[in-house]
Amino acid sequence: METKTKKYTYKDFASDQEIRWCPGCDDYVILRSVQKALADLEIPKEDVVFISGIGCSSRFPYYMDTYGMHGIHGRAPAIASGVKLANPDLSVWVITGDGDSLAIGGNHFIHVLRRNIDLNMILFNNRIYGLTKGQFSPTSFVGQKTKSSPYGNTQPPFHAGELAIGAQARFFARVAGNMPAEMAEIFTAAGRFEGTSLIEVLQNCVIFNDGCYAEYTDKSVRADKQLYVEHGKPMIFGKDRDKGLVLEGLRLRVVKLGENGVTPEDILVHDACEQDPTLHQMLIRLEDPLVTGIIRSYGDVTFEQREDALTRQVKSNSDFRKTDDLFFSGETYEVH
Amino acid sequence: MPKSNYAMIKTSPEARDIQSLEAVVVRFVGDSGDGMQLTGTQFTDTSAMFGNDVATFPNYPSEIRAPQGSLYGVSGYQVHIGSIEVSTPGDNVDLLVAMNPAGLKTNLYAVKPGHTIIADSDSFTKKNLEKAQYETNPLRDGSLENYRVIEVAMTSLTKEALKGVEGLDNKSITRSKNMFALGMVYWMYHRSPEHTIDFFRKKFRKQPHLIEANTKVLNAGYYYSETLELIPNSYSIAPAKMPSGTYRVIMGNTATAWGFLAAAEKSGRELFLGSYPITPASEILHELVKHKHFGVKTLQAEDEIAGISSAIGAAFAGDLAITTTSGPGLALKGEALGLALMLELPLVVVDVQRGGPSTGLPTKTEQSDLLQAMYGRNGDSPLIVIAASTPANCFHFAFEACRLALEHMTPVILMTDGYIANGSAPWKIESAASLPEIGNRILREAREDWQPYQRDPETLARSWVLPGTPGLEHRLGGLEKDNPTGNVSYVPGNHEEMTRIRSEKIRRVQHRIPDVVPEFASEGDLLVVGWGGTYGALHTAVKQMQQEGYGNIGLAHFNYINPLPGNTGEVLRAFKKILVCELNTGQFAKLLRINFSGLEPEQFNKVQGLPFGNDELMDKFKQLLS
Numbered sequence: 001m002e003t004k005t006k007k008y009t010y011k012d013f014a015s016d017q018e019i020r021w022c023p024g025c026d027d028y029v030i031l032r033s034v035q036k037a038l039a040d041l042e043i044p045k046e047d048v049v050f051i052s053g054i055g056c057s058s059r060f061p062y063y064m065d066t067y068g069m070h071g072i073h074g075r076a077p078a079i080a081s082g083v084k085l086a087n088p089d090l091s092v093w094v095i096t097g098d099g100d101s102l103a104i105g106g107n108h109f110i111h112v113l114r115r116n117i118d119l120n121m122i123l124f125n126n127r128i129y130g131l132t133k134g135q136f137s138p139t140s141f142v143g144q145k146t147k148s149s150p151y152g153n154t155q156p157p158f159h160a161g162e163l164a165i166g167a168q169a170r171f172f173a174r175v176a177g178n179m180p181a182e183m184a185e186i187f188t189a190a191g192r193f194e195g196t197s198l199i200e201v202l203q204n205c206v207i208f209n210d211g212c213y214a215e216y217t218d219k220s221v222r223a224d225k226q227l228y229v230e231h232g233k234p235m236i237f238g239k240d241r242d243k244g245l246v247l248e249g250l251r252l253r254v255v256k257l258g259e260n261g262v263t264p265e266d267i268l269v270h271d272a273c274e275q276d277p278t279l280h281q282m283l284i285r286l287e288d289p290l291v292t293g294i295i296r297s298y299g300d301v302t303f304e305q306r307e308d309a310l311t312r313q314v315k316s317n318s319d320f321r322k323t324d325d326l327f328f329s330g331e332t333y334e335v336h
Numbered sequence: 337m338p339k340s341n342y343a344m345i346k347t348s349p350e351a352r353d354i355q356s357l358e359a360v361v362v363r364f365v366g367d368s369g370d371g372m373q374l375t376g377t378q379f380t381d382t383s384a385m386f387g388n389d390v391a392t393f394p395n396y397p398s399e400i401r402a403p404q405g406s407l408y409g410v411s412g413y414q415v416h417i418g419s420i421e422v423s424t425p426g427d428n429v430d431l432l433v434a435m436n437p438a439g440l441k442t443n444l445y446a447v448k449p450g451h452t453i454i455a456d457s458d459s460f461t462k463k464n465l466e467k468a469q470y471e472t473n474p475l476r477d478g479s480l481e482n483y484r485v486i487e488v489a490m491t492s493l494t495k496e497a498l499k500g501v502e503g504l505d506n507k508s509i510t511r512s513k514n515m516f517a518l519g520m521v522y523w524m525y526h527r528s529p530e531h532t533i534d535f536f537r538k539k540f541r542k543q544p545h546l547i548e549a550n551t552k553v554l555n556a557g558y559y560y561s562e563t564l565e566l567i568p569n570s571y572s573i574a575p576a577k578m579p580s581g582t583y584r585v586i587m588g589n590t591a592t593a594w595g596f597l598a599a600a601e602k603s604g605r606e607l608f609l610g611s612y613p614i615t616p617a618s619e620i621l622h623e624l625v626k627h628k629h630f631g632v633k634t635l636q637a638e639d640e641i642a643g644i645s646s647a648i649g650a651a652f653a654g655d656l657a658i659t660t661t662s663g664p665g666l667a668l669k670g671e672a673l674g675l676a677l678m679l680e681l682p683l684v685v686v687d688v689q690r691g692g693p694s695t696g697l698p699t700k701t702e703q704s705d706l707l708q709a710m711y712g713r714n715g716d717s718p719l720i721v722i723a724a725s726t727p728a729n730c731f732h733f734a735f736e737a738c739r740l741a742l743e744h745m746t747p748v749i750l751m752t753d754g755y756i757a758n759g760s761a762p763w764k765i766e767s768a769a770s771l772p773e774i775g776n777r778i779l780r781e782a783r784e785d786w787q788p789y790q791r792d793p794e795t796l797a798r799s800w801v802l803p804g805t806p807g808l809e810h811r812l813g814g815l816e817k818d819n820p821t822g823n824v825s826y827v828p829g830n831h832e833e834m835t836r837i838r839s840e841k842i843r844r845v846q847h848r849i850p851d852v853v854p855e856f857a858s859e860g861d862l863l864v865v866g867w868g869g870t871y872g873a874l875h876t877a878v879k880q881m882q883q884e885g886y887g888n889i890g891l892a893h894f895n896y897i898n899p900l901p902g903n904t905g906e907v908l909r910a911f912k913k914i915l916v917c918e919l920n921t922g923q924f925a926k927l928l929r930i931n932f933s934g935l936e937p938e939q940f941n942k943v944q945g946l947p948f949g950n951d952e953l954m955d956k957f958k959q960l961l962s
């Protein structure tokens with residue numbers, strides 16, 4: 001969509017502000033991946049806007065040498081919608097967390113997805129409240145001990161992806177916070193996607209929830225525990241690339257290539273662009289392996305495109321060009 | 337009965353006894369389905385075009401589809417027309433047109449003794465009387481003997497008039513009886529039905545049989561009055577003296593919306609409205625959404641917070657951003673308003689006040705959000721508060737709110753209320769050329785030494801740098817800002833300094849707003865003080881006091897609340913007594929006490945969801961003057 005392009009390196013996107021995240025936090029990796037993706041997208045940086053809510057992740061805009069706004073808790077999608085509608089030429093990014101977008105900002109989260117405004121939303125999901133020092137979040141698991149659940153959390157969690165699909169998300173990706181190359185690739189794809197793209201980053205909080213995704217993201221296990229899907233490719237994973245997914249009735253099942261006569265042709269091929277989200281939903285729910293990558297990327301009309309078409313139509317059918325045309329139209333009368 | 341021939345209408349029948357009046361108040365009441373709003377609007381427009389001053393107030397039931405004939409399903413429309421200046425829809429009515437018993441029952445209190453009631457006798461059936469909780473028929477039991485009652489079998493006469501018109505079902509026949517009533521009222525007040533017939537021609541362009549039917553019924557009512565000996569005379573109300581120009585009758589909420597359209601055109605910014613529906617503010621959204629031809633962008637958001645948040649985003653990106661609401665919504669917008677104030681972005685928030693607290697009285701008027709507008713946010717968070725005072729000047733103050741927001745880089749709260757928002761009055765149309773210019777603080781070129789919170793030395797407004805401007809990339813946020821870099825700062829002294837700057841910035845707006853001009857007297861024994869939507873009532877009452885010989889009473893009405901006009905203290909102190917009249921328990925009086933030490937204003941407060949009545953005001957004034 002953008003016609004202007006410019007060559008950058010990731011360094012061009014770093015602001016002069018000292019970064020205040022805890023050492024070892026995945027947020028650093030995400031920041032670098034975003035900067036890398038923006039360099040790849042070649043969008044002039046004056047046309048890039050980052051909007052955030054409140055939480056550890058929401059400090060993000062301060063560290064980007066672009067336009068940015070650190071908003072209020074949960075409202076970033078609404079603020080960003082206003083930015084994009086005011087100036088559709090901007091590349092608008094929302095930075096949010098699990099508390100910010102799934103608890104206090106839940107309403108904006110679902111409605112922005114439903115409208116499909118061309119925004120890119122990165123959800124830092126660390127399954128904990130970091131900035132307020134360690135309470136459970138809407139993605140914390142039942143039994144999780146936190147400052148506000150010393151005997152174990154009693155509230156079952158959301159799957160961000162399931163919620164997003166329920167809200168008509170057209171683009172949903174999931175990626176581990178310790179995989180910078182994959183993150184950059186996904187962010188780039190999200191930046192190119194027209195419509196709201198949601199990327200859930202499984203982000204480790206070293207202070208309050210260290211290791212919360214280790215069973216999937218640790219380098220020693222991730223090849224076997226994560227299935228990184230790519231559009232058009234068979235869903236094969238494993239250290240030896242010998243495992244794959246097949247559809248059996250209404251369930252996804254892991255099969256081993258070569259066992260029981262299973263050949264690569266039997267493995268499901270990922271179709272991210274399919275309009276029907278049923279399979280995407282199943283992939284999102286799968287726990288072993290955990291599916292990462294771009295799970296859904298269904299191109300659809302955006303809100304701005306609909307509004308723009310309507311505006312053109314109304315304009316072409318109307319004689320009103322200036323307010324005077326309206327004010328002096330219809331039932332007016334003269335007083336002498 | 338005349339044939340359906342428009343030319344047969346004689347607008348000045350000779351054989352009639354015409355009595356001339358200065359002003360008259362007419363109220364049309366009936367079932368929600370009886371078309372009372374349309375009838376009232378037609379009478380208003382016809383009178384305005386004739387040259388009368390007009391003021392109207394609709395009264396809808398709060399239920400969307402109340403049971404037919406029920407007391408709470410009554411819909412009303414009151415219009416005050418005059419050959420003199422008319423500033424309120426009037427307290428008591430000279431003519432009540434009651435289409436059913438429930439309408440009569442709920443509105444009889446307002447009819448001046450000795451004055452006229454026109455009733456559709458066909459609708460006074462046993463069933464309808466029961467629904468209206470009448471034990472006996474008031475048209476028969478003598479309970480209306482203090483009034484001049486004109487019983488008309490409107491339903492049958494309407495059916496009669498429509499005999500032979502093709503393509504009408506029973507329902508549409510009975511539903512057009514409101515036009516019979518309107519025809520009668522036109523005759524009584526010496527008004528030509530032509531405007532309304534024109535209206536039918538436009539409205540039913542594609543259904544010619546409806547043009548014919550409505551015109552027939554209207555004419556039938558008109559001629560029925562003429563030939564009816566029950567109406568002994570008719571009245572004329574000469575045109576009012578108003579400044580010359582082109583006028584139209586406008587509703588307050590429409591005027592507000594149009595003020596924004598004009599401000600957008602004048603400032604060269606695109607208009608963005610982020611809004612969530614709420615009574616009685618929704619009509620501003622309904623109006624603005626129509627105007628896509630001017631490039632107006634509207635977002636009906638998922639909630640009040642998203643309404644203002646999207647507007648903040650739009651303001652950041654360079655639009656003239658508006659959000660509209662009423663009291664409960666303003667409460668929800670509080671946190672985001674604080675953000676806008678911290679970001680120092682231009683934003684206009686309209687609060688069309690209604691009865692509170694909580695859900696309160698959604699369809700009734702009140703002025704009880706004033707302190708919420710002033711202080712309803714965390715932290716020291718001053719912003720501009722202004723208030724419109726008539727349906728027509730909603731246009732001016734909506735425009736003014738935009739001007740102040742854009743020139744001073746701050747959120748502005750514009751207060752109106754259900755009474756002026758739904759009321760209508762003549763508006764002398766303001767063409768774009770006659771409106772003042774609106775400046776802005778946009779900076780388009782990168783400058784070496786630029787800082788986000790650098791300020792104009794005079795107004796203290798920072799510059800507005802829109803995303804898309806190369807070389808000026810910057811970050812804003814709700815955390816305290818370092819002066820002037822805008823970086824996050826926790827330095828104690830900086831916070832105090834920024835707090836003082838934000839407050840001084842609003843204080844300095846006083847240099848850019850007009851003085852308050854007292855009316856009727858600039859010194860004397862009693863100064864009546866009001867703000868916002870009570871202007872019509874206060875003005876009328878003080879004027880009448882003057883006419884009765886009380887020369888020592890003045891009126892100071894405020895549109896600028898924060899900051900107050902520079903001469904406020906001086907104006908107030910020129911009178912021995914001050915009486916602050918408000919539709920709340922004394923919120924503006926509190927503000928005056930805070931701002932002017934030693935000032936001990938008296939208060940006159942009403943919190944019934946109703947506007948001030950003339951008599952109660954004058955009684956209070958007289959009491960204080962005795």
Ligand code: SF4
Binds near residue numbers: 027204206208
């Ligand atoms: S508290 Fe957790 S999420 Fe927040 S910066 Fe520290 S490690 Fe990162």
